[in-house]
Amino acid sequence: MAATGGTTATVVGGSGFAGGELLRLLAGHPGFEVAQATSREYTNKTVGSVHPNLRDLDLRFTPPTDLESVDVLFAAAPHGVAMDHLDEWQAAADTVVDLSADFRLETEAQYSEWYDGHSAPEHLDDAVYALPELSRGDLPGANLIAGGGCNATATILGLLPLQEAGLLDDAHVVVDVKVGSSEGGAGGGPASSHPERSGVVRPYAPTSHRHEAEIEQELGLSVSFTAHAVDMVRGASATCHVFPANGVSGGSEDSSSGVSTGDLWSAYRGTYEHEPFVDVVAGGSGVYRYPEPKAVAGTNGAEVGFELDEDNDRIVAFSAIDNMMKGSAGQAVHAANVALGFEEAAGLDQLGLHPVGSP
Template sequence: MKAAIIGASGYTGADLIRILDSHPDIEISAITSRKYLGKSVWKAHPSMRNLKLRFTEYTKDVDADVIFLALPHTASMEKVPELLETGVKVIDLSADFRLKDVKIWEKTYGAKHTAPNLIEKAVYGLPELHREEIKKADFVSGTGCEATAGILALAPLQGKADKVIIDVKVGGSAAGSTGNAGTHYPARAGNVRPYAPVKHRHQEEIKQETGFEVSMTAHAVDLVRGILATCHIPNFSEDVSKLYRDFYKDSPFIRITPKDPKFLPNPKYVVGSNYCDIGVVTDEEHKRTVVFSAIDNLVKGASGQAIQCMNLMFGLKEETGLEALPLYPA
């Protein structure tokens, strides 16, 4: 099959290229970029010097069976309608179609949605919750990286509790390749900085997918890749270890960790992989449960998960091309 990547010069584009290049069932037919138009792929991604790929101009008629959109928020909604008209399968990694309520989306992202008629058509691209829908989909919306960590941590507890407080630690690559003052190395190195103290836009996804009333605080930390979500569920102290193992027994990329602090989820143990590690600790004395989840924000939080969805959409084994173990040490 042929795959094209629209907007392939950023971090998510790089991981799409990296993973798809070794996928046994995929040929990368096109990568696009306005900034690097006509240039070899390694001019944007120096690690890819051996690849014979060149950035081309976007066209809706690109020769592909599946198209990945790795574009900034609000850019995808301009292209998705015309791409779907061509009959190609589309996987959008932006936030444009993640939220099912257009009013909540416009409030969260501060923009007018120009393709609200396609919001319901988009299947939320989290295979662990929407596997059967994704198999039948021709349009999938990728999930937010912090949202992925939070949802996977909480999904087995749906209906058992109402409220959750989530503390998220996020690596610098989640801010994208263009960066800002907060991702500048002298500001980030050796530092932990709260950048979304009382509200993060991904919490609307978590609420949508789990039903929890979510309070979320996000911190920028001195990591390149990785997210650690710590979820506090007050007034709930059941031992739910078996519940988690049963819930995810058919999910190849979920690993339930022991309760020993040495083995609880740690971003270092998932870097470069599509795994999500989840650990559950019960605090009976204070009547609370704490759930930890760790992912690589660029793989399970973006490009790897998108390819996991692609595999399902085309009837392939879910793990195809994603079997690589995490890098350690990294």
């Protein structure tokens, strides 16, 4: 099976987890033709020798130093690579979609604060932060697209309706994210090895997680963020504890100024009613009554939901995504679809599996 379509694409970092997922999506995309997938370690090996789900692809890895001219270059290399190689990538492709953190933040000062600086700050102004639900209008024609981080995506999607409804103004926000092991990439190191990871609920970034910078930048508020590594392969689940300045109905002395469950339904429905990839899941019946990564594994879908805690003047907002899809490769393809004028859901209309084991 070879991909067909008129728009040519290269995947730099094609041997990694996100690169493999990009190749899977692009191979099934009606508008893209995969021209090249790069890997230094696996140069000349077939893509299927690394990604067993892609054995039918007639494609071998090439070195990233040997780039063909294509329409779109998707980059799924570790942080720091894109900023060092952007000029050559842009010489090879009209559009660069980078999945790393290298062009997500707006200023060099942010990179000095949250990362180890930036080697190509002159390109920061050109980049569009790609969480299409947030930045759809900026994507058409963009030639440098920075895919949002997985934990940031989950968090922003959970909080966005509250922000748009003004409920985050002066609110206190605490975010707890649980993530699967694929977030660490194929070369994830000892903390991601199966014996060490199996069975854990491990706080790995209790404070100062780098995605905090993206969340604060995109939502314009301060959040207290903690991340846990849990025993999943795929998935990111955000639980956001929001304490609105005016309290909530029934839970504040002046309950008339607070938010009600009806307000929350209006906010979430209003924000996501027309979004192809976001479902509101809040209550109801059955086992899956709130957002759950297992329900969206393998899809570009996100589930968001909420519950009002009147006793504690708190809104609990939830969000669940597959980090390999809505949190990386799926989001990148969605953003490219918008940027290039394809149908938004082109190549992204997979339904999930049920039942599945740990995703």
